[in-house]
Amino acid sequence: MANRDIRIILAGPRGKMGASARNLIANTAHFSLVACLDHKPATETHFSEGEVPVYTDAAHCFSEVEADVLIDLTTPRAAKNHLETALDHHLRPVVGTTGFTDDEIEQLREKAETKSLGAMIVPNFAIGAVLMMKFSQMAARFFDDVEIIERHHDRKLDAPSGTALKTANLISGVRAEKKQGHPDESETLEGARGGQVEGIPIHSVRLPGLVAHQEVVFGGSGQTLMIRHDSIDRGSFMPGVKLAVETVMTTKTLVYGLEQIIE
Numbered sequence: 001m002a003n004r005d006i007r008i009i010l011a012g013p014r015g016k017m018g019a020s021a022r023n024l025i026a027n028t029a030h031f032s033l034v035a036c037l038d039h040k041p042a043t044e045t046h047f048s049e050g051e052v053p054v055y056t057d058a059a060h061c062f063s064e065v066e067a068d069v070l071i072d073l074t075t076p077r078a079a080k081n082h083l084e085t086a087l088d089h090h091l092r093p094v095v096g097t098t099g100f101t102d103d104e105i106e107q108l109r110e111k112a113e114t115k116s117l118g119a120m121i122v123p124n125f126a127i128g129a130v131l132m133m134k135f136s137q138m139a140a141r142f143f144d145d146v147e148i149i150e151r152h153h154d155r156k157l158d159a160p161s162g163t164a165l166k167t168a169n170l171i172s173g174v175r176a177e178k179k180q181g182h183p184d185e186s187e188t189l190e191g192a193r194g195g196q197v198e199g200i201p202i203h204s205v206r207l208p209g210l211v212a213h214q215e216v217v218f219g220g221s222g223q224t225l226m227i228r229h230d231s232i233d234r235g236s237f238m239p240g241v242k243l244a245v246e247t248v249m250t251t252k253t254l255v256y257g258l259e260q261i262i263e
């Protein structure tokens with residue numbers, strides 16, 4: 001495989017991440033874009049990527065085009081169908097789209113293993129964000145109390161972010177579930193204490209001008225620790241997309257999160 005291009009189908013080519021991914025593929029010698037998958041026909045959007053065909057139906061695209069990897073950067077609803085259909089067509093999915101539930105990820109893992117195919121669901125491709133999650137997991141062994149504040153642009157469809165969910169998931173793996181705050185606390189405004197994952201409050205902020213930001217705030221006796229990451233440009237995600245595409249060619253199961261492969 002090292003001697004030939006990795007043939008890629010890109011779902012969501014007109015999007016913010018899709019545009020960065022097209023740039024990445026064009027500038028990576030061993031990647032080649034062989035088709036795009038959109039939900040609107042090119043006649044309607046006037047999108048074209050040179051000679052590369054643009055399909056509107058996943059099954060049609062995957063059965064007609066010979067490819068190795070699907071990169072999905074679309075919407076939570078579209079991505080699940082794309083991922084399942086890709087595995088059915090022996091295509092390895094690399095999914096950056098967020099919004100998958102734990103149950104969905106487990107079902108998709110079973111399907112990838114049954115097919116002996118690599119698949120990746122990566123809530124955050126930025127190396128700094130992956131380190132923020134790992135450092136938070138490390139800190140959680142020493143601090144019992146933590147809250148997550150994530151901030152994103154106001155075009156984001158899912159809340160909380162995939163990164164916040166993954167962070168909570170990593171932290172809850174190393175600590176016992178805890179009811180934080182005052183035992184008798186109550187909300188006089190619904191949602192004031194955020195949403196909870198295994199007792200970890202997550203607060204989601206959506207504002208124009210933001211890209212992708214997260215703070216993981218720990219509190220202990222007489223001290224706080226804040227671990228923070230900011231993506232200020234979508235270029236931050238592209239080295240992780242490249243690594244995921246290369247890695248998915250060599251695995252035979254679903255990998256959830258880049259931290260699994262960057263030890």
Ligand SMILES: NC(=O)C1=CN([C@@H]2O[C@H](COP(=O)(O)OP(=O)(O)OC[C@H]3O[C@@H](n4cnc5c(N)ncnc54)[C@H](OP(=O)(O)O)[C@@H]3O)[C@@H](O)[C@H]2O)C=CC1
Nearest residue numbers: 012014015016017038039073074078096097098123124125
């Ligand atoms: N893992 C990571 O590191 C990152 C993940 N993300 C995630 O990636 C996803 C995309 O983000 P972003 O680029 O900012 O979003 P955008 O809204 O800019 O792009 C999404 C694109 O997908 C298109 N689309 C919608 N439905 C379909 C479909 N059924 N088939 C094909 N294309 C479709 C949209 O078209 P239209 O506009 O016409 O609806 C749009 O062009 C989100 O889920 C986001 O959370 C984002 C950044 C980093």
Ligand SMILES: O=C(O)C1=N[C@H](C(=O)O)C[C@H](O)C1
Nearest residue numbers: 098123124156161162163212
């Ligand atoms: O929608 C976004 O923009 C982002 N989504 C991902 C998430 O939900 O965590 C990754 C990054 O935060 C940007």
